[in-house]
Amino acid sequence: MDYPNKVHVLKILSSENEDFFDGITRMAQVLFDVPIAFVGFFDNKRYWYKSIIGFPIKETPTQDTICKFFLGSNRDSLVINERIGGQEFKNHPSAEKAGIKFYAGAPIVSKTNSILGTVCVLDFKPREELSEEKVAFLNVLAKFVLNELSLRSLKSSVAQSRNYENGFLNGITNLVDVSLFKMTIRNGKLQRFEFLNQNHCALFPNAIAQLVAKKPVYLFKHIHRGDSKQVILDVIKGIVNQTPLHLHYRIKGVNGDLRWHSVRTRPFMDSDSESQWFGVIEDITLVKNYMETVKNVMFTVSHEIRRPVSNIVGLIDVIRMGKMDEKNLMEFLGYLYDSAQELDASIHKINTELHKVKARLEAYK
Numbered sequence: 001m002d003y004p005n006k007v008h009v010l011k012i013l014s015s016e017n018e019d020f021f022d023g024i025t026r027m028a029q030v031l032f033d034v035p036i037a038f039v040g041f042f043d044n045k046r047y048w049y050k051s052i053i054g055f056p057i058k059e060t061p062t063q064d065t066i067c068k069f070f071l072g073s074n075r076d077s078l079v080i081n082e083r084i085g086g087q088e089f090k091n092h093p094s095a096e097k098a099g100i101k102f103y104a105g106a107p108i109v110s111k112t113n114s115i116l117g118t119v120c121v122l123d124f125k126p127r128e129e130l131s132e133e134k135v136a137f138l139n140v141l142a143k144f145v146l147n148e149l150s151l152r153s154l155k156s157s158v159a160q161s162r163n164y165e166n167g168f169l170n171g172i173t174n175l176v177d178v179s180l181f182k183m184t185i186r187n188g189k190l191q192r193f194e195f196l197n198q199n200h201c202a203l204f205p206n207a208i209a210q211l212v213a214k215k216p217v218y219l220f221k222h223i224h225r226g227d228s229k230q231v232i233l234d235v236i237k238g239i240v241n242q243t244p245l246h247l248h249y250r251i252k253g254v255n256g257d258l259r260w261h262s263v264r265t266r267p268f269m270d271s272d273s274e275s276q277w278f279g280v281i282e283d284i285t286l287v288k289n290y291m292e293t294v295k296n297v298m299f300t301v302s303h304e305i306r307r308p309v310s311n312i313v314g315l316i317d318v319i320r321m322g323k324m325d326e327k328n329l330m331e332f333l334g335y336l337y338d339s340a341q342e343l344d345a346s347i348h349k350i351n352t353e354l355h356k357v358k359a360r361l362e363a364y365k
Helices: 003-009 019-032 067-068 093-098 132-154 159-171 209-214 215-223 225-241 285-321 326-364
Strands: 034-041 046-052 059-061 078-081 102-107 114-122 177-186 189-196 245-253 258-269 274-281
Touching: 019 046, 019 114, 019 132, 019 177, 019 258, 019 274, 046 177, 067 078, 067 102, 067 114, 067 285, 078 132, 102 132, 114 132, 114 285, 177 258, 189 209, 215 225, 225 245, 225 258, 285 326
Parallel strands: none
Antiparallel strands: 034 046, 034 114, 046 059, 078 102, 102 114, 177 189, 177 274, 245 258, 258 274
């Protein structure tokens, strides 16, 4: 294996924190919404955490890290989730002792197919099953790290490295249907987006891309009037208290329709006066519409269906008693028919709502 030589030559092991690796770690933490994320590399006998958030550790023996499962294998990813099994945790004392219930990782693989390290996220609680898209994003981050390692052996200036980094990151993050950003806040004021992938153009179709990059506050003008005041208040509160934000708001789409956005972002202090905010913006209109449909269906079931069903049951009980003449029987059958018609109308209403969801899903695809 060539991984010890590779990382030693690049002086990665036992080195100080660097913005590039910290940026990868923070992006993974925000996107997966987990307490722990890290980028690490293998040595002959140890695993070195080049960048880690959420757990006080710098290195560990190779046999004690969950990432060892990548060594000697052809895995392109590994997800261990106690919710759906997670047998590896039971055979891993250090993970069990730390209370780890969820792990997802991707290997950093050299051109000679050696495992140099991993990009991983952890949680102390079981998680829902990860989508293929999110697992693929871990692989993208791992490839990004590999390209940075290759870049360091070819580039001689920090400026060249920074330009490559931003261009490559912009390209790979455009593969996912969210907008990722890094924003600087200085002395309590929004400065500019240090990084913003191109997907924000689809999320804010009426905004001017050049203005967005230079002046983040410009986006507030595109938020629905009914939501903008609360969003601004929440952002100010988050900046003052340096606390994570999770916002929902509406904007006007390209066809004039209302779209729902979700923003998740976390601050990381660089100094007393400056902080970096890493975040994700995504379109959740489909989720909002689905929840509204579920709400309507539940209302129909609990209110509109219950009445005709109760009527039908009551009428059948009376008819089964058999103590009525033909005239009364026909009258009761009429009532029964009316209740059945009411029930059919309610079911039709539910089907209509479900067809709306299906149509939205087809349009989304």
